[in-house]
Amino acid sequence: MVKLVREGTTFGQKDVIELLVEFSSFKDRVNKKFKEIAREFEGKSNEHDLWVNLYLIASDYAEEMQNRKAKQEMLSQKIS
8 A cells, every 4th residue: 555645644553654664665675676786787887777677676666666556446346
């Protein structure tokens, strides 16, 4: 579930925990991917490949969030 966090908005404990879990899992995936990339670049200086890999990480995350949002909307429509 993707929620926009805005100043002044209140969230329940469940929503906050879900947001923190999502962020934590994303952070773990990014750390793991950057460790893999760092091993690839040991002794090399290829900035282009680094930026391509960074873009792929970001697009994978965006796609995952989009899929979650679509799934959540589908579930909401089924309920109503």
